[in-house]
Amino acid sequence: MKQFFTVLKFELGNYFKNKSFVAATVVLAVILAAVITVPTLFMGNGSGSSQGEDGGGEAAGRKVLAVADESGSIADEESFASYLPEYQVTFCDGEESVRTMVEEEEAAAGFLVTGADSYEYILKNRSMMSDYQEPFEAALARNYRTASLEQLGIDPAEVENVYSVPMQSQTVVLGKDSAQNYWYTYILVFFLYFLIIFYGQMIAVSVTSEKSNRAIEILVTSVDSNSLIFGKVIAGALAGIVQAGVILGSAVIAYRATADAWGHMLDFIFQIPAPVWMIFIVFGILGYLLYAFLFGMVGALVSKTEDISKSSGVVTFLYLASFLITMYGLTSPDSLLVKAASYIPFTSSNAMLLRASMGTVGTWEIALSLAVLAVSCILAGMLAAAVFRFGTLRYGNPIKLSTALRKIREK
Numbered sequence: 554m555k556q557f558f559t560v561l562k563f564e565l566g567n568y569f570k571n572k573s574f575v576a577a578t579v580v581l582a583v584i585l586a587a588v589i590t591v592p593t594l595f596m597g598n599g600s601g602s603s604q605g606e607d608g609g610g611e612a613a614g615r616k617v618l619a620v621a622d623e624s625g626s627i628a629d630e631e632s633f634a635s636y637l638p639e640y641q642v643t644f645c646d647g648e649e650s651v652r653t654m655v656e657e658e659e660a661a662a663g664f665l666v667t668g669a670d671s672y673e674y675i676l677k678n679r680s681m682m683s684d685y686q687e688p689f690e691a692a693l694a695r696n697y698r699t700a701s702l703e704q705l706g707i708d709p710a711e712v713e714n715v716y717s718v719p720m721q722s723q724t725v726v727l728g729k730d731s732a733q734n735y736w737y738t739y740i741l742v743f744f745l746y747f748l749i750i751f752y753g754q755m756i757a758v759s760v761t762s763e764k765s766n767r768a769i770e771i772l773v774t775s776v777d778s779n780s781l782i783f784g785k786v787i788a789g790a791l792a793g794i795v796q797a798g799v800i801l802g803s804a805v806i807a808y809r810a811t812a813d814a815w816g817h818m819l820d821f822i823f824q825i826p827a828p829v830w831m832i833f834i835v836f837g838i839l840g841y842l843l844y845a846f847l848f849g850m851v852g853a854l855v856s857k858t859e860d861i862s863k864s865s866g867v868v869t870f871l872y873l874a875s876f877l878i879t880m881y882g883l884t885s886p887d888s889l890l891v892k893a894a895s896y897i898p899f900t901s902s903n904a905m906l907l908r909a910s911m912g913t914v915g916t917w918e919i920a921l922s923l924a925v926l927a928v929s930c931i932l933a934g935m936l937a938a939a940v941f942r943f944g945t946l947r948y949g950n951p952i953k954l955s956t957a958l959r960k961i962r963e964k
Contacts, residue, residue, distance in 0.1 A: 556780035556784075557779075557780040557783055557784050558784075559780075559784075560780050560781055560783075560784025560785065560788070561784040561787060561788050563784075564759075564784055564785055564788030564789070565788045565791060565792060567788075568788065568789070568792035569792070574792070574796070577796075578796045578799050578800065581800045582799050582800050582802075582803035583803070585800060585803050585804045585807070586803040586804065586806070586807040587807075589804060589807040589808050589811060589819075590807050590810070590811055592815075593811045593814035593815060615639060615640055615641045616639075616640050616641065616661040616662075616685070617640070617641045617642075617643055617654075617659065617660040617661055618637065618640045618641070618642050618643070618660060618661065618662055618663070618664065618685060618689065619643050619645050619650070619651045619654040619655060619659075619660035619662070619663040619664070619675075620633075620642055620643065620644050620645065620651070620663070620664045620666065620689075621644070621645045621646065621647050621648055621650060621651045621663075621664070621665050621666065622644065622666045623647065623648070623665060623666060623667060624666055624667055624668045624669065624671075626666055626668060626669040626693075626696065626697070626700070627666060627696055628700065630642075630644050632696075632699075633692060633696055636691070636692035636695050636696065637688055637689065637692050639688070640685075640688070643660065645663075648665050651663035651664070651665060651675055652675060655675050655676065655677050656677060658677065661685060662674070662675065662676050662685040662686075662689075663675035663676075664689050666693065669696075669697050669700065670693070670694075670697055672689070672690075672693060674686050674689075698712075734829075734910045734911050735883060735911065736822050737822050737823070737824075737825050737829075737910070738883065738906070738907060738910045738911055739883060740822065741825075741833050741906060741910075742876070742879050742880075742903055742906065742907070744797065744801065745833075745837050745840070745841070745902065745903065745906075746872075746876050748793055748797050748837075748841060749840070749841055749844045749845075749872055750869065750872065751793075752789055752790070752792070752793035752841075752845065753844050753845055753847075753848035753865070753868065753869075753872075754848065754861070754865065755789060755793075756785060756786055756789040756790075756845050756848045756849050756852065757848040757849065757851055757852035757861050757864075757865050758852065758861060759785055759789065759852070760782075760785060760849050760852030760853050760941070761852045761853075761855050761861055779938045779942075781941065782846075782849055782853070782934075782937055782938050782941040783934060783938065785849060786842070786845045786846055786849045786934070786937070787842070787845075789845060789849075790838070790841055790842055790845050793841065794838065794841070804823075805823060808822075808823045809823070825910075826910075828909065829906070829909055829910045832905060832906050832909040832910075832919070833906055835923065836901065836902045836905050836906055836922075836923070836926065837902055837906070839902065839923070839926045839927060839930050840898075840901070840902025840903070840926065841902070842930045842933075842934075843898060843899070843902075843926065843929055843930045843933050844868065844872055846930070846933040846934050846936070846937040847868045847871075847933060847937070848865060848868055849937050849941070850933075850936065850937040850940045850941065851864045851865045851867075851868060852864075852865075853937075853940055853941040854940065871899055872899070874899075874900070875894070875899055875900035875902070875903050875904070876903065878890060878891065878894050878900055878903070878904065879891075879894075879900075879903040879904060879906075879907050882894075882904065882907050882912075883907065883911070886907050886908055886911040886912030887908070887912045887913055891904050891907060891908060891912065892904075892908070895907075895908055895914070895918070895922050896921065896922050896925060898925055898926045898929035898930075899929075901922045901925065901926050902926065905919065905922050905923075
């Protein structure tokens with residue numbers, strides 16, 4: 554046990570004394586906090602007049618719409634303009650005036666009203682952001698209804714009051730609100746994905762590097778192989794958890810400090826229930842350890858760092874399958890596939906998080922899945938230690954895992 558803690562301390566020191574590791578942690582934490590904090594400095598400070606996406610045509614901060622009523626359908630220009638409060642409506646003498654204003658970018662768009670229910674839409678350049686037609690058409694339709702009601706002797710204001718009465722409702726969710734929980738689940742799954750893939754590769758490289766530079770030959774003479782592999786894997790896991798905690802924590806703290814400035818618009822991302830946090834932490838750590846042992850195991854099977862990507866491909870694809878199942882499950886968290894995946898140790902860290910945050914899951918199911926995952930971590934650690942002992946002093950071409958397991962059984 555003393556040797557294990559010696560290796561653990563040494564490996565952790567390598568991580569936390571590494572300037573690149575520390576710098577990356579600080580920079581990512583600062584960037585993420587800035588992404589959340591900086592926008593609040595500009596909220597509510599809109600500019601008075603600026604150029605739009607598709608040209609000029611702004612007055613007092615509002616887009617100008619040039620309108621020519623050749624049919625005489627618009628009886629009250631002031632009332633019609635009130636139907637478009639977000640725009641500055643300018644009435645022109647005819648089509649030529651409208652075209653001139655649009656051409657010279659004095660207006661963002663032009664409309665030629667040819668009938669009570671027909672018009673021409675005039676633009677200089679049409680972009681993906683041009684959205685003037687829909688609000689104008691709604692205003693023209695409202696003008697048409699008002700005129701028609703007046704002809705029938707009906708007060709348009711009374712009709713408008715009847716149609717504009719808002720419906721009052723209250724949503725009661727008896728189970729999980731999947732729509733609300735979608736984004737924070739998506740972010741947590743992606744976070745776990747990068748954590749496992751990135752640090753798994755780092756652990757594999759750490760094991761292979763010492764084998765490549767022959768340092769392992771000195772280490773195994775003074776430290777037993779079990780202490781070496783467990784110390785390396787757990788040190789890498791702890792370093793990853795600390796770094797991830799700092800980065801993710803910076804975002805949570807930054808939002809809590811600026812939630813009022815955001816108007817609590819991002820609560821659906823950052824207001825994560827405590828039970829979900831617990832599932833994410835416990836299952837995430839165990840799933841992380843499981844894959845860390847597997848990456849450490851394949852690292853012991855190769856002698857050159859350039860061979861790691863090929864040897865670790867199976868482990869990477871295994872976790873990728875878990876990730877893809879979870880991505881599919883985001884739209885159907887209670888599907889049979891997700892339920893089955895929540896009991897398979899290679900996929901349960903993601904699947905159980907998904908079920909806990911968006912689906913339906915019982916306490917006994919969580920306990921059973923957790924027990925299976927914990928036992929799998931222990932077995933993976935024992936297997937990694939056996940493979941590490943076997944492959945430590947074997948150099949040359951990468952050793953196939955099947956070959957290593959067969960040789961271990963023979964012994």
